[in-house]
Amino acid sequence: MQPVVQFENVNKYYGALPAVDGLNLAIEPGQFVTLLGPSGCGKSTTLRMLGGFEQPSSGEIYLEGKAISHLPPNRRNVNIVFQDYALFPHLNVGRNIAFGLELKGLSSDAIHKRTMELLALVKLEDFAGRMPDQLSGGQRQRVALMRALAPDPNVLLLDEPLSALDAKLRQQMQIELKTIQRTTGKTFIFVTHDQEEALTMSDVIVVMNKGRIEQMGDPNELYSRPRSRFVANFIGQSNFLEGKALSVDGTVATIDWNGTAIRADVNGTQPAKDSPTTVALRPEALYCLAEQPQDRFALKGRIVQRVFKGAHTALTVDLENGAQLHLQLDPVALSHIGTDEIWVGWRERDAVVLAD
């Protein structure tokens, strides 16, 4: 399938500083794609280049196969939902949504019909005549979304649109956004620094750091198979086990970690023998037993700290080999542990070798 959006070797410099550095990215149509990263990682610049508000310093951007770098924003069939909505304060809700339609040369009857359809989609038909400052934050959000969808763009861009909402409303809007994306079948490109938001809504997450793509994949893959230390740390939390590769057998590597031989998924890498190797391990992927198990791998350790977090409890465990691990245990698993002397283990597919 032809990608709907494609970045080809796109660079963007502010002075000598690279904001986006050699970006290559292809986005399939109809997907909910999230650009995720800390502030300053280049995700917003990427979005603004696609919208036409920034010009790439070099490289080319294609929209449905056509190069669009030289086109001004008004000649691109993409629309943005801005961070603070940018609703026109002098126009009512209906005229805000109709703004893009009016510029398309539709008749006023057609404009009216389409606007009312869009309002119905977010159940705001009764608010057509209201001014933006008479709306709640969530309602403004919906109006901004419909205004951007009104001209029927190929791709809808969303620039951290939920950041101004409170936590409850944000969760509700996440689901609503996803639903609207499904019903309209449009490609959504969503920018956020909130990993939970990204995991909830996306078909594909693109993790960016320092102007480059760190990793791209579906949420599940990113979470369970992080490729780099950055991704493993930015999405959820991880234990990093630093050791030396001993051998590689198919997809499983054996690593010398503080004198203990552990096994981990190579995760697409090819660690050379004796090279320093890092393994990432999620705190909630660890199991914890009172006795040494006969059938599974486990290491002896001692609980040095327990922090109650509600749904789970965070444990810090000092192992006999001198290393320290962080665990998250649910109440049921925790209830089996009587003493501080415990055995900790993991399944070998939950431990992944990192590329850096």
Place this chain on the structure above:
Amino acid sequence: MVDTTTIRTRTAEPLRVPRYAGWIGKTVGSGLYRHTIGRLADSRPVRLALLAGVPLFWIAALHIGPIFQMGRISFMADYPPSPDGGSAYTLANYKLFFSDQLYFVPFLRSLVFAAVVTLSTLVVVYPVAYYVAKIVQPKNRVRALLLLLIPFWAGELIRTFSVIMLLANRGAVNVALRELGFIDRPIPMLYTSFSLSFGVIYLLALYMLLPLYSAIEKIPTQLVHAAADLGASPFQRFRRVILPLSKDGIVSGCSLVYLTSVGVFAAPLLLGGPNTVIFPEVIATLFHSSNDKWPEGAAFSMLLLAVSLTTVGLFMRVIGGRSVRLM
């Protein structure tokens, strides 16, 4: 229980899309628009040129041009230049100013007059501005200010004329004093330096009021309370807290009043007399007399402009106001 449907229908406001809405897009989408304005709009250099051209031309031609031309003429021996080509540049026009008391005295009088007017206005208006900004309840502030703004909109001439009503020999003050038996014959107040100052302060008080008001209003009241809490007397609180914090307003207000009163023109014509001739009148005669002396007039204007701007500049430097707001 509240009937939600009625509430919905009551708050529902129908969408009205005006007829012209469709035409916006048709115009913008038409070939004619796209190949003319649309093409211009797409190019950043063209947009910049359009944006900068007219304003820069206007500023160069009409803001700088006249002052420049006035400066040029002030160095000319004759204007218009005499036909035999003798348009020599000279300093004679400036020398004339320093050599003749007829010009020198009104000039000094103008500067002193403007300084006195500025200072008096400041003293008169400061308490009023303070009262409106800090003591009047916030909800009444706008009304208290508007009451004082009404005369501001009456215009220079009408206000000057109304001062005559007050100060003339058969004006309100003299008639009232006579009715009360204080005087037998009217005190001549009109056409003196008193009537002129009175009138000019009357004209310019509001240029002082507005900057002072906005500066004082911005002073947090807690600061004054804090000073009182630390044992400052009312005078100390004024001297050490309020006055320094209203500095910006004082600088703007004084600059505006000074610059305006240096060039005040209509008021001396109506309220002044033979002993109050100030510099603007002198300059004006050079432009309106039958054998006009434009180079001299231009030179004198340049002097007045230079001295008044320098004075204000020095004043701002000394007091150290950060920003001068014109409104």
Place this chain on the structure above:
Amino acid sequence: MRPYFADLPKTALGAAYWLFAVYLLLPLALMTAMSFKDASFIAFPITDWTLNWYAQVLQDKQFIEASLYSIGIALATTAAATVIGVWIALLVTTEGIWGKAIIFALACLPAVVPGLINAISMRIFIRTVDIPTGTTAIILSHSVHAVPFVVIMVLTRLRSMPANLVDAARDLGADPFVAFLRVTIPYLMPALLGGMIFCVLTSIDDFVRTFFLGGYKPTLPMLIFAKVQGGMSPEINAMATIVLIVTAAVGLYAERLTRRSRN
């Protein structure tokens, strides 16, 4: 602690305020009162009252012509100053232009040059470029005077405008011109209306520029000036009172508009 003197400063300041208000309003009140005097000369006390002066003024051809002339000049001035003022304000807020501070300072220059010198330099200038004294010259000089105020009012409003409103319009298919007309101008509207009324009033008020640049046809202030310098009769008071009421009403309305635009 200071029970007897605690309120003294407040009372004194209140008294200062009211004295000042009387100082500002009394002359105008006297002027208005005199317009009802049934005698052909201006002098207190007023014993007989009449409305005749108003009837006379409203039939006075000179007055009506001068008023219309002044209004015409004011409208032309306002149109020119508003267009140029907005244009300069837009230039000064554009990204990536060199020397914006200088452009802004020069745009404000006429506001700090004393009025008389403004008038004289313009008089010299129009002779240089061969514009005769008269309507065009008056309109030019009034516009130059009004431009700085429009620039400042528009800039204040523009600075409060969210940057991405124009971006949003562009995103929805508007080219820069359409975005300007459909988003920027409506956003500026309250400040523009206030500024326009301000232009009208300062133009109608202006005496010194018209004095140097006017032709034979008198504007309203020139007419009043001539009448004051000639003999004085309560007719002038009636004339001035009419002008006062109209301009004060318009001025108060403008004040409300600008105040609303700031909130």
